[in-house]
Amino acid sequence: MDDNPKRVAGGNVGSRRTNVMVGVAFLAVTAVGLLGTSFAEAPTPGSDPGPKSYPYFVLVLMALCSVLVLLERPRQPPLADPEAAPPDNRTAILAAVALLLYVILLEPLGYVLSSALFVAGALLLARERRWYVVLVYALVIPLGVYLLFSSALSIALPTGVVEKFL
Amino acid sequence: MMSDWASGLTAVLAPLPLLMLVVGVLAGVVIGALPGLTAVMGVAVLLPFTFALDPLPGMMLMVGIYTSAIYAGSIPAILIRVPGTPSSAAALLDGYPMTKQGHAGRALSLSLSSSVVGGLIGGVLLAIFAPLLASVALQVGQAEYFMIALFALTIIASISEGSLLKGLLSGLLGLLIAAVGTDPLVGTARMTLGVSELRAGFDFIPILIGLFGVAEALNQFRRRFEFEGTASTSRLGSFRIDRATRRRAWPGYAVGGPLGFLIGVLPGTGGEVGSFVSYNETRRLSKDKSQFGKGDPRGLAAAETGHNSAVPGTLAPTLTLGIPGNAVAAVMIGVLTVHGLRPGPALFEGQPELVYGIFWGFILVPLVVGIVGLLGIKLWGQLLRVPPELLWPTILALCTVGAFAIRNSFFDVLVMYVFGIVGFFMDRAKVPTTPLVIGLLVGPIAEQGFRRATILNQGSFSWIFDPVPFVLLVLCVVSMAVSLLRSRSTAATDYDNDDDVLAGATTDSTRDHGHEEVSSSDEKGGAIEPCQGSREED
Numbered sequence: 001m002d003d004n005p006k007r008v009a010g011g012n013v014g015s016r017r018t019n020v021m022v023g024v025a026f027l028a029v030t031a032v033g034l035l036g037t038s039f040a041e042a043p044t045p046g047s048d049p050g051p052k053s054y055p056y057f058v059l060v061l062m063a064l065c066s067v068l069v070l071l072e073r074p075r076q077p078p079l080a081d082p083e084a085a086p087p088d089n090r091t092a093i094l095a096a097v098a099l100l101l102y103v104i105l106l107e108p109l110g111y112v113l114s115s116a117l118f119v120a121g122a123l124l125l126a127r128e129r130r131w132y133v134v135l136v137y138a139l140v141i142p143l144g145v146y147l148l149f150s151s152a153l154s155i156a157l158p159t160g161v162v163e164k165f166l
Numbered sequence: 167m168m169s170d171w172a173s174g175l176t177a178v179l180a181p182l183p184l185l186m187l188v189v190g191v192l193a194g195v196v197i198g199a200l201p202g203l204t205a206v207m208g209v210a211v212l213l214p215f216t217f218a219l220d221p222l223p224g225m226m227l228m229v230g231i232y233t234s235a236i237y238a239g240s241i242p243a244i245l246i247r248v249p250g251t252p253s254s255a256a257a258l259l260d261g262y263p264m265t266k267q268g269h270a271g272r273a274l275s276l277s278l279s280s281s282v283v284g285g286l287i288g289g290v291l292l293a294i295f296a297p298l299l300a301s302v303a304l305q306v307g308q309a310e311y312f313m314i315a316l317f318a319l320t321i322i323a324s325i326s327e328g329s330l331l332k333g334l335l336s337g338l339l340g341l342l343i344a345a346v347g348t349d350p351l352v353g354t355a356r357m358t359l360g361v362s363e364l365r366a367g368f369d370f371i372p373i374l375i376g377l378f379g380v381a382e383a384l385n386q387f388r389r390r391f392e393f394e395g396t397a398s399t400s401r402l403g404s405f406r407i408d409r410a411t412r413r414r415a416w417p418g419y420a421v422g423g424p425l426g427f428l429i430g431v432l433p434g435t436g437g438e439v440g441s442f443v444s445y446n447e448t449r450r451l452s453k454d455k456s457q458f459g460k461g462d463p464r465g466l467a468a469a470e471t472g473h474n475s476a477v478p479g480t481l482a483p484t485l486t487l488g489i490p491g492n493a494v495a496a497v498m499i500g501v502l503t504v505h506g507l508r509p510g511p512a513l514f515e516g517q518p519e520l521v522y523g524i525f526w527g528f529i530l531v532p533l534v535v536g537i538v539g540l541l542g543i544k545l546w547g548q549l550l551r552v553p554p555e556l557l558w559p560t561i562l563a564l565c566t567v568g569a570f571a572i573r574n575s576f577f578d579v580l581v582m583y584v585f586g587i588v589g590f591f592m593d594r595a596k597v598p599t600t601p602l603v604i605g606l607l608v609g610p611i612a613e614q615g616f617r618r619a620t621i622l623n624q625g626s627f628s629w630i631f632d633p634v635p636f637v638l639l640v641l642c643v644v645s646m647a648v649s650l651l652r653s654r655s656t657a658a659t660d661y662d663n664d665d666d667v668l669a670g671a672t673t674d675s676t677r678d679h680g681h682e683e684v685s686s687s688d689e690k691g692g693a694i695e696p697c698q699g700s701r702e703e704d
Contacts, residue, residue, distance in 0.1 A: 022595050026335050033342055036357030040349070047625030051349035051356055054613045055342065062338045069331045092388035096587060099380065099562065103583045106566065107576050115566070119559040125387060126555035133556075141560050145567060153218035155571045 110160020190230020340605020430479020
């Protein structure tokens with residue numbers, strides 16, 4: 001968002017934009033919280049302020065801070081390092097998508113298989129072009145982690161379609 | 167009391183806890199020495215290894231990782247001017263100039279000895295003061311608990327990265343997430359939005375792993391795993407600390423040890439603030455300030471002693487009140503909660519062997535760090551050759567195990583992923599994540615304090631004007647006001663006052679960690695402190 005901020009006296013447009021995005025995002029969270037809390041119905045025994053009281057207290061403060069962030073005059077962000085490589089948003093997005101697929105495939109494929117696919121994909125995203133490194137890593141890391149946790153530490157991990165082989 | 171100490175020592179000297187301490191130290195050295203891997207991320211990702219262990223060996227693993235990662239973070243700071251963990255930035259102020267002068271070996275030895283001294287001082291002070299604090303904590307009422315939780319959150323929001331308001335928003339989000347699920351007093355479901363898995367609420371461990379493991383991994387992909395060194399690690403010089411260096415370093419030990427611990431006890435601080443304040447005070451108290459920033463052993467010793475002494479300090483509020491001092495302490499609570507234990511004064515009475523075992527662990531771990539450090543000091547530079555692009559997919563595979571294994575729940579893995587994305591965007595928007603984590607953990611304490619104090623006052627909120635809650639309320643307001651005034655005054659001067667040394671620290675720290683910054687705030691005295699932009703994690 002603010003990768004190459006330019007120094008402008010009295011503020012920075014990019015930084016103000018970030019503040020607006022933060023303020024709006026937290027106002028949205030506040031709205032969802034209010035909606036979720038409003039459904040909570042329970043008789044409040046005696047002098048208990050009830051199950052809604054505390055969330056409402058937090059939500060009011062959150063709404064107030066969100067509005068103040070929207071109005072806040074932003075500080076100038078630190079200068080970006082001119083020698084640093086430009087950020088690679090595309091790879092970050094692809095990594096997030098790969099991770100989402102990993103989470104989705106974890107149950108049907110099991111830990112070993114889904115992790116193998118994910119590790120291979122992540123290594124390719126990290127520009128590892130030596131196929132034998134990708135192959136060895138994608139096999140050794142998931143299998144090693146699985147055996148360590150399931151056999152040595154007795155922590156069950158999903159087996160999925162390869163259940164009979166593990 | 168003495169029997170508690172004896173049983174704690176006996177417990178910690180058993181083979182498994184001792185082995186876990188050593189394993190933790192070795193793992194921590196790797197985590198600390200590799201730029202991009204932080205102590206908090208290390209303990210979060212390696213947390214699942216403790217699930218199969220009893221609480222004490224699990225805590226020893228975490229204590230070992232935390233302490234040695236803090237020590238090892240200074241190795242790349244000294245050798246290549248890139249802090250291994252963000253909190254090691256102070257070590258490069260005098261450590262890297264020593265490397266440039268051909269004394270890298272001596273700087274590494276001094277860093278090791280200072281870490282051992284600082285860790286020992288901090289460990290002993292924790293063992294002395296935590297039981298006293300716990301006995302006071304037993305007298306704390308519900309209203310006080312609520313206000314202490316709010317005060318901790320306010321302090322953390324005030325001194326963490328970005329603006330105060332963003333810190334507060336992050337903390338409030340943590341409080342809100344903690345309130346999702348069944349109400350603790352009357353059992354009504356709240357904010358579940360029809361999702362049945364949310365009736366039991368969020369487990370905080372997948373959220374921690376997402377915020378500190380997954381988010382950082384995505385950041386690494388975005389930054390192409392890059393960091394650049396500026397010095398060769400092949401010519402290290404002598405590792406011997408000569409008598410003159412020892413003599414020059416002792417003021418750093420003397421100031422950094424107690425001061426670092428005191429700073430560490432304050433909520434939200436930890437090693438980073440401890441090291442900078444110790445450095446600053448040692449410099450201020452010295453007659454000859456001319457060599458600071460040019461390879462002065464006093465500076466390196468002060469930064470490292472303060473840094474490592476603050477580590478046990480951060481556990482003091484965690485163990486005595488159940489309120490984590492920083493993000494690492496928050497993750498370490500997970501080791502206990504997995505076994506159904508909750509830190510706080512009751513733990514001292516119910517599990518004295520565990521609590522006193524942890525104290526002994528903090529006293530023993532600097533010695534283990536010293537031994538491991540002496541054996542491996544010539545090899546640590548080689549750790550910098552580990553290709554990070556091979557490391558991060560492995561870390562993500564471990565994150566998945568950590569999130570799933572808590573409750574054998576695929577929903578928790580999804581929670582980890584969602585909070586990884588949330589953490590990534592919070593990082594980009596300069597909204598600190600540590601207040602969220604602290605809010606998440608103090609949320610149940612705060613809500614029960616709020617509700618029960620009101621019930622005890624027959625439905626009235628007048629308890630807020632009782633002496634202790636009112637003083638804490640005033641302190642909350644004062645801390646926020648001070649933070650706002652400081653941010654206004656530094657906003658005007660932040661980017662014009664950096665001296666050369668600090669500019670170097672800023673450049674490299676930013677290059678590696680994306681957004682850390684270190685600023686000097688006092689042109690006349692050269693006072694140095696981490697400003698609001700400094701990253702809050704260890």
